[in-house]
Amino acid sequence: MRKYIFRRLIQLIPILFGITFFTFAMMQLSAEDAVDMMYRQSGSVSEEIMAAKRAELGLDQPFLVQYATWLKGILVGDMGRSFISGKLVFETFAEKLPATFALMLASMSLTIFFATPLGIIAAVKQNKFVDYIIRCLSFVGNSMPNFFVGLLLIYFLALKLNLLPIISSGVQGIIMPALTLTISMGAKYTRQIRAVVLEELQKPYVIGARARGVDEFTILTKSVLKSALVMIITLVALSTGSLLGGTAIVETIFMWDGVGKMAVDAILMRDYPLIQAYVVWMAIIYVIINLLADLLYRKLDPRVAYEEDANV
Amino acid sequence: MFSPRYRPLIPYVTLAGILIFVALFAKFLTPYDPYAQDLEGALVPPNGENLFGTDIYGRDVLSRVIMGSQVTICASILLLATITIVGSFIGAICGYKGGKVDTILMRLSDIFLAFPQMVFAIAVAGVLGGGLFNAAAALAIIGWTKYARISRALVLSIRKMPYIDAAKMSGATSAGILFSHIMPNIAGTILVTAALDIGTIIMELAGLSFLGLGAMPPTAEWGAMMNNGRSMLQTASWVILAPGAAIFFTVAIFNLLGDKLRDVLDVKS
Numbered sequence: 104m105r106k107y108i109f110r111r112l113i114q115l116i117p118i119l120f121g122i123t124f125f126t127f128a129m130m131q132l133s134a135e136d137a138v139d140m141m142y143r144q145s146g147s148v149s150e151e152i153m154a155a156k157r158a159e160l161g162l163d164q165p166f167l168v169q170y171a172t173w174l175k176g177i178l179v180g181d182m183g184r185s186f187i188s189g190k191l192v193f194e195t196f197a198e199k200l201p202a203t204f205a206l207m208l209a210s211m212s213l214t215i216f217f218a219t220p221l222g223i224i225a226a227v228k229q230n231k232f233v234d235y236i237i238r239c240l241s242f243v244g245n246s247m248p249n250f251f252v253g254l255l256l257i258y259f260l261a262l263k264l265n266l267l268p269i270i271s272s273g274v275q276g277i278i279m280p281a282l283t284l285t286i287s288m289g290a291k292y293t294r295q296i297r298a299v300v301l302e303e304l305q306k307p308y309v310i311g312a313r314a315r316g317v318d319e320f321t322i323l324t325k326s327v328l329k330s331a332l333v334m335i336i337t338l339v340a341l342s343t344g345s346l347l348g349g350t351a352i353v354e355t356i357f358m359w360d361g362v363g364k365m366a367v368d369a370i371l372m373r374d375y376p377l378i379q380a381y382v383v384w385m386a387i388i389y390v391i392i393n394l395l396a397d398l399l400y401r402k403l404d405p406r407v408a409y410e411e412d413a414n415v
Numbered sequence: 416m417f418s419p420r421y422r423p424l425i426p427y428v429t430l431a432g433i434l435i436f437v438a439l440f441a442k443f444l445t446p447y448d449p450y451a452q453d454l455e456g457a458l459v460p461p462n463g464e465n466l467f468g469t470d471i472y473g474r475d476v477l478s479r480v481i482m483g484s485q486v487t488i489c490a491s492i493l494l495l496a497t498i499t500i501v502g503s504f505i506g507a508i509c510g511y512k513g514g515k516v517d518t519i520l521m522r523l524s525d526i527f528l529a530f531p532q533m534v535f536a537i538a539v540a541g542v543l544g545g546g547l548f549n550a551a552a553a554l555a556i557i558g559w560t561k562y563a564r565i566s567r568a569l570v571l572s573i574r575k576m577p578y579i580d581a582a583k584m585s586g587a588t589s590a591g592i593l594f595s596h597i598m599p600n601i602a603g604t605i606l607v608t609a610a611l612d613i614g615t616i617i618m619e620l621a622g623l624s625f626l627g628l629g630a631m632p633p634t635a636e637w638g639a640m641m642n643n644g645r646s647m648l649q650t651a652s653w654v655i656l657a658p659g660a661a662i663f664f665t666v667a668i669f670n671l672l673g674d675k676l677r678d679v680l681d682v683k684s
Contacts, residue, residue: 114529121526122535130542246667248618250625250641251659254648258656262649348533352622356645367626370541378538385534 108394115390119383126382127170130375136162137186137373160186173379182383183376185369192380196362200384203350203361209277210284210346215335218289222296223323223331229301237293244290249349253283253356269357280357284349292338299334303327333403340396347385424679427672434488434665441485445478449635458651468653470644476653480661482635486547488665491617494551494558499609502562507597509563510570511589521567524560532557533619540628547620547636550629554619565608569601603680611673614666621662637662 130136138156142148157163161172176183182192225237244252256279261269267278303309304327312322351363358364362381369377437444447465453473461468467476509517527535532554539553573579574597582592623629624638632643637658644654 117522118526118529121523122530126538126542129539132543242667242670243663246614246670247663248622248625248638248666250622250638251662254641254645254655254659258648258652344531345533347531348537351534351537352626355626366537367541370538371627373542375542378542382534382538386530389531390529 104398108398111390111394111397115387118390119386122382122386123174123379124170126379127173128166130373130378131166137375138162140372141187173376177383182380185377186374187369187372192376195365195377196380196384199360199362199365202359203354203363206277206280206284206350206354206359206361207346209281210288211339213281213285214288214292215339217285218292218296219331219335221289222293223300223327225293225297226300226304227319227323237297241290241293244286245294247287249283249287250352250356252286253280253353256283257356276357276359280353280359283353283356284346287349288342288346291342292335295338296331296334300327300331303330329403333400336396336399336403340393343389343392347389421679424672424675427668427675430668431672434484434668435492437481438484438488441482445475445481447475447478449474449478449482450633451475458647458654460651461653467657468651470640470654471647471651476640476657479635479640480637480657483637483640483658483661484665486630486634486636487617487621487638487662490547490551491613491620494555494620495609495613495616498555498558499562499605502559503566503601503605505559506563506566506568507570507593507601510567511574511593511597517567520563524563527557527560528564530557533622536619536623537626537628540623545628545631547624547630547634550620550623553623554616558616562605562608566601566605569604570597573597573600607673607677607680610669610676613669613673617662617666617669 136157137160138153141156142153154163161169164172173183180193182196184191185195188195221237221241225234228234247255257269260266260279267275308326309322312326313319347363350361351367353359354361354364355367362384366378366381368374369381451474453469455473456469457471457473459465459469459473465475465477467480470476470479505520509520535557536550536553539556540550543549543553579592579596582596587596620629621636621638621641624636625642627639627642630636630639632639640658641655644651644658647654
C-alpha cells in the first residue's frame, strides 16, 4: 500500500515538470508581459523605465534561465513574489486556498446529498413519471454552462425573490456559488447513478434476493447502495478537474475570494509567478484527490487492488 | 440515411441542421446590423421592433445572438473536428505501430490527462493573451489526448483480427490498412464521442469568452455578450438571458443528437 502511494506521488513529478514548462513556454508567446500591463493605465512610460522594471523582475533573461530560476526557487519552497502586489506568492495562496476548499467541499457534499437519492429513485421508478421529471431536470442541468446557472441564480434568488444578497462572505455568501456548482455537477451524478443502479437491479443476485422474498428496501440499502457508492467515488475523482475549472468561473461571478478568482485576475494582469503557482497547486490537488479516490476504491473493491498489484 | 435504423435521428439531425444553417448564413438572417450602435436607443426592453431588446450601445440583441451563433457554433465545430481528426490519427498510428513513437506520445498525453482540462485552458488562453483563436488553441492542445487514447485502445483491440492479417498477407501497406480497414471500423465510436462532446466544447469556449479570455468585444459571441452584460442583470436582464438561452438550446440540441446517435450506433460509452 505504502509502495503504491509512493509510486503515485513519484509520477506527479514529470507531470509538474511538463505542465509548468509548458505554461512557461506559452508565456513567452504572449505579445504583452506583466510590465506592459502594469504601465498600461499610467499612459506613456519611457522605454528605459519599462526595461529597468523588466530587468528587476528578471523578464529580460532568456526563457530557459527564467524557468531554471523559478524551478530553483520551487525546490526550496520559494514560489517568488507577485509582480503586481509584491506579496509572497505562497502567502497569497495560503490566504485564499481555504475559501476555495470550502466552496469545493460544500458543492461536492450538496451534489452527493441530492444526486444519490434522485438517481436511485429514478432507477427504481424507471419510465414512471418521477423518472421522467428527474431525467428531464438532469438533462437541463447538463446543457447549461455554470456561468449561466450562476447568473440565473443571482437573477431569481437575489434580484427577483430577494432571498439572498448578491455578494457576501461567510455562510450566506457560499450558498449561491455552491449551488451553481452543485447544479452542474449534480446533473451528471444523477444520470450516472441512475444508470449504475439500473444495471445493478438487473443482476442475478437481486433477482435471487427477490425470489427469496427479501423486500425491495433491504435489497436497495444492503446491496445496490454499495454499487452506487463505488460510482460516486469514481464520479468525485472524475469531476474534480471540472470542479477546479468551475471554481475559477464561479468565484469570478460571485466575487468569492478564492484561488480561482485570484488566478483569473492574475492571468488578466500577466502576473506569471501567481499563474505558475496556481497551475502547480491545481495539479497537486487534482492528483491527490484522484489518489485518495483510488485508495478508497481499493478498499471497497479488493479486485482493483489485486489487478493493480499484479501490474507492478 | 433513411433506413429504419437511422429514422429516430431525423428530428435531431434536422434541428442541428437548422442551427448550423443559421450559423453559416447568420449574416443574411439578422434583422439589423449586429454591430450598428445607436446610443439614443440603448437598453430598450424587448418589443415588437427589437424582439430581444437592445444592449448598452443600442445594438439589436437578437441580431447579435444570431451573429453569435456563427462565432460560437462554427468555432466549436471546427475545433472539435480538428482535435477529433488529429487525435484519432495519432492514436491509431500509436496503436498500430507501437514502439518508441507510441511511448513518447502516450506519456505526453498522460501529462495532459493528469491535469484539469479547464484549469489548463484558462491558464494557456490567458497567457496567450485571449482572443477566440487562442482560446480554441488552448482547448485543442489538451483536447486531442482524449481522442488519441480512445482510438489507440480501439486499434489495439482490432489489430490482431484475422482480416487485418489477411490484408497484410495480400500485400497492403501500413497506410493502406490504416485508412481502408482500421479507420472505418473505429469511426463509429469516435463519431459518437465527438457528437457527445460538441455541447461541452461550446460551453467551454463560451466560458473562456465569459472570463474575458476568448472572443473580444465587440465580437458578437454568446459568452462575451454575457460577460459584457453582467453588471446589467438587474436593469436589463435580456442582454444576458438571450445569449444564455441561446447557449442552452444549442447545447441541449447537440446533446440530444449525441445521445440518440449513441443509441442508434450502439456504442458503449
